Amino acid sequence: MTFFYSFQSEWLKKKHSAAAALVWVGAFLIPLILLIVRLKKFGSLAAGNISPVLWEGLYVRGWQFMVFFLLPLGVMLATSLITQLEYRNNTWKQAHTTPQDPCILYLSKLSVILVMLLQFFLLFNVGIYLAGIIPTLFSGVPYPLEPFPWRKFLEGSGFFFLDTLPIVGLQYLVSMQFRNFMVPLAVGVGFYVASMVAVNWEYGYTMPYCYSSIEFLHGHMTKREPAVNIHVWALAYFAVFIMVSYVLYRTKRDKS
Amino acid sequence: MQYVLETCRLSHGFSRRQPVLDNVGLQVPEACIYGFLGPNGAGKTTTLKLILGLLKKQQGDIALWGRPFEDDRVGMLRKVGSFIESPSLYGQLSAKDNLLVWQKIYRCPRENIEQCLELVGLGATGGKKVRQFSLGMKQRLGIAVALLHRPSLLILDEPTNGLDPHGIIDVRELLKRLNRQHGITILVSSHLLSEIEKLATHTGIIHKGRMVYQGTLQELLGRYPHTDLEQIFLDTIKMERP
Numbered sequence: 493m494t495f496f497y498s499f500q501s502e503w504l505k506k507k508h509s510a511a512a513a514l515v516w517v518g519a520f521l522i523p524l525i526l527l528i529v530r531l532k533k534f535g536s537l538a539a540g541n542i543s544p545v546l547w548e549g550l551y552v553r554g555w556q557f558m559v560f561f562l563l564p565l566g567v568m569l570a571t572s573l574i575t576q577l578e579y580r581n582n583t584w585k586q587a588h589t590t591p592q593d594p595c596i597l598y599l600s601k602l603s604v605i606l607v608m609l610l611q612f613f614l615l616f617n618v619g620i621y622l623a624g625i626i627p628t629l630f631s632g633v634p635y636p637l638e639p640f641p642w643r644k645f646l647e648g649s650g651f652f653f654l655d656t657l658p659i660v661g662l663q664y665l666v667s668m669q670f671r672n673f674m675v676p677l678a679v680g681v682g683f684y685v686a687s688m689v690a691v692n693w694e695y696g697y698t699m700p701y702c703y704s705s706i707e708f709l710h711g712h713m714t715k716r717e718p719a720v721n722i723h724v725w726a727l728a729y730f731a732v733f734i735m736v737s738y739v740l741y742r743t744k745r746d747k748s
Numbered sequence: 749m750q751y752v753l754e755t756c757r758l759s760h761g762f763s764r765r766q767p768v769l770d771n772v773g774l775q776v777p778e779a780c781i782y783g784f785l786g787p788n789g790a791g792k793t794t795t796l797k798l799i800l801g802l803l804k805k806q807q808g809d810i811a812l813w814g815r816p817f818e819d820d821r822v823g824m825l826r827k828v829g830s831f832i833e834s835p836s837l838y839g840q841l842s843a844k845d846n847l848l849v850w851q852k853i854y855r856c857p858r859e860n861i862e863q864c865l866e867l868v869g870l871g872a873t874g875g876k877k878v879r880q881f882s883l884g885m886k887q888r889l890g891i892a893v894a895l896l897h898r899p900s901l902l903i904l905d906e907p908t909n910g911l912d913p914h915g916i917i918d919v920r921e922l923l924k925r926l927n928r929q930h931g932i933t934i935l936v937s938s939h940l941l942s943e944i945e946k947l948a949t950h951t952g953i954i955h956k957g958r959m960v961y962q963g964t965l966q967e968l969l970g971r972y973p974h975t976d977l978e979q980i981f982l983d984t985i986k987m988e989r990p
Contacts, residue, residue, distance in 0.1 A: 501852035508840040508877075577838065586836030586893065589800045590853045591826040748802040748832065 498592055498600035506604060511573035515612045518566040522557050523619025526550060527626055537627045542637045546624060551645060554620050559652065559708040560688070564701055566612070567656050568680035571605050571663035572673060579671045585748035598741055602734065605660055613649040620645070648711075654723045655703035659683075661733030662700060668741055697722055700729045750814065751775045752901055752933045753799065758808035760794055768794045769957045772808070776901075776935050776950070781927050783948030783965065784937040785981060791957040792937040793833060796905050800830055812901070826854070829899035831907055835890025839879030843870050843889050846878060847896055854897035864892040869918065883910035891919065895926070902926070904936045908943060916940075920947050945969075945977040955985040 506512045530537060540546060578584045587597060621640055627633045662683065667676035680701075687702035691709065696702055697718055703726045706718055753776040761767040769791045776782045786792045797803045799810055801821060810817040812824045837846050847861040865871045868888040878886065887910050894902060902923075908916045920943060926932045938944050944951060944965075951968060953961040961968060961984055965977075972980050 497852045497855060501849050504845065504849050504852065505838055505841075507845060581836065581838050582834055583836040583838065585797075585800075585802055585832050586830070586850070588802055589825055589828070589830045589832075590850065591822045592853055593822060745804045746797075746802065748797055 494592055495596050495600060498596045499603055502600045502604045503607075505577055506574060506608070509573065509577060511570045511577075511608070514566060514570050514573070515608050516615065518562055518570075519612050519615035520619045522554050522562065523616065523623045525557075526553060526620070527623040530623065530627055534630075537630070537633045541624070541627065541634050544638050546636050546638055547620075547641050547645075550620050550624055551641075551648070554616070554623075555648070555652070555708055558616065559704040563652070563656060563704055564659055564684050564687070565680075567609065567659045568663050568677070568684065570608060570612075571660050572667040572676040572680070574601065574605050574608070575664060575667035575676075576673050580673075588747040594742060594747075595738075598738055602660075602664060605664065609653060609656065609660065613653055617642075617645045617649060651707055651723060652704050655707050655726045657730035658700035658703065658726050658733065661730040661737070665733050665737035665740070668737055694719070697725055700726075700733075749775075750778055751811075752778045752813060753935065754811045754814075755795070755799065756809040756811070758795065758798060758805075758810065760791075760798060760803065760806050767957055769798075772954065772957070772959055773962075774799075774952060774959070775962060776933060779927065779931045779933055780949045781923065781934045781936065781947055783944035783951040784935060784954065785939075785941065785944055785951060786937075786954035787985065788939065790954045792954060793905055795954070796830075796832060796903055796935075796937060800828070800832070800903065801825075802832070826897070827900045828903060829894035829897065829901070830903045830905075831890050831894045832903075832905045834909070835886045836893065837878045837886060837889055839877065841878060842875050843873045843878060843881075843892075846889060847892060850893055850896055856897040860896055860898065864895050867895065867922065868892045884912060884915045887911055888915070888919070891922070898930070900932060902932055902934045902936075904934065906938055907936060908938065908940060916943065923947060941976075941978045941981055953981060953984055960984055960987075 530540065578587060588594070624636050624640070628635050659680070663676055663680055666679045670676060683699070683701045687699040687705065690696040690699045691702045691705045697706060697720050703722045706722050710718055753774065755772055755774040758769055758772040758774070759767055760769040772791070772795055774795065784792055794803065798805055801817065817824060838849065841849070843865060844861055847864060851858060851861055862871070865873070868891055870885060870888055870892065873885070878889065881889065887907065891904070891907055894904065908919050911919060923934055923936065924947065927934055936947065948965050950963065951961070951965045952959055968980060969977065
């Protein structure tokens, strides 16, 4: 019950914050671009909407831009921004003098980030759906013939969610430790660049920021089976980062 | 005598060579207004942070309502309201939303939000974002956060910083009222000696990490008739200088 109230409090803190806006902007940006591209080629819209691979096409194009750029950077920024809310507003001291176990505070803040990530994936799928059906508002464009593959979309998003967890874990760890927002940002960008370089490397799966890229490449581009189960690796990295982060958080000498 | 708050041989240092606090024994009686005085860097904020568990305790004991703080940290914090150094507020939220953040944690009645805002004179701020508030308004909202759950013990570190004379009087009267009408024990640190003189019933003077005086304000003033608190304070810390 304490966790529930703590979560509510943490959820409220992000109201009107940059992190909350980032979820909405990030989720709808690519679907909006896809929609604009589709509307620009107005002549081929009707044929596109009756194509049996309409949703597959939108899914692949949408995730292609998402996994290589927006997703890692967005997760990195949102996680750091949520944690930095306390530093920037000088509120850690107040949070740590409230009647709640620090463990609850730590977990509820992390849970807010994870729920925001789920919200982001859900909105992205809604955006893709809208990119498919909004053109039907124009005369002569039929409703998509193929039913929207919710299951495939949600399953795919589920895997991308798992693959993004190490980014959440490490960004959470770093941004909980440093008051300066540039530190988590620099660490995140450093890991992101390293991951992009290593994504095609044989041992690329050891890089914690490249699982969503590997998942996409494996599923839609190279079709090459990764050498290991990347979802298990992603979960393991997440667990390690979160545990190390918790130990560092609990043993901090100054909690103000 | 039963003390609401008591520290015993509280020592602390940020490095081994230079202790910030040296055997501080603070005794705050029930239902008093305890003025915690000291020059800048004397150790006031460090003492208050240690009491609230914001700094890891190195040496000594802290007891609230006669029991060690570590025994029931969560239960004790439920009865404590605090304001340390500067107001802790979320700039992108309104005053009401800021209080709602803490109301969720304390699980106190929602009506307390409006009442606290009225109490500190911020009842009419509506949806205005806190980042647009003046320093004085932020300070008053910070006090409202400390009062939200109707604590039995209020720990305030320089609560009148940044307030204009009118605001200082308002806060002083508010604290007096809370103490008299609701029996709230208040520990307030300040460098404004005249304020402490008008507000406190008890006082403690800390200098270079050591308590140099502790007792009722009346007793302190009685020791040096025809002298104001400012002079007494200066004389007291001068005597302690090596």
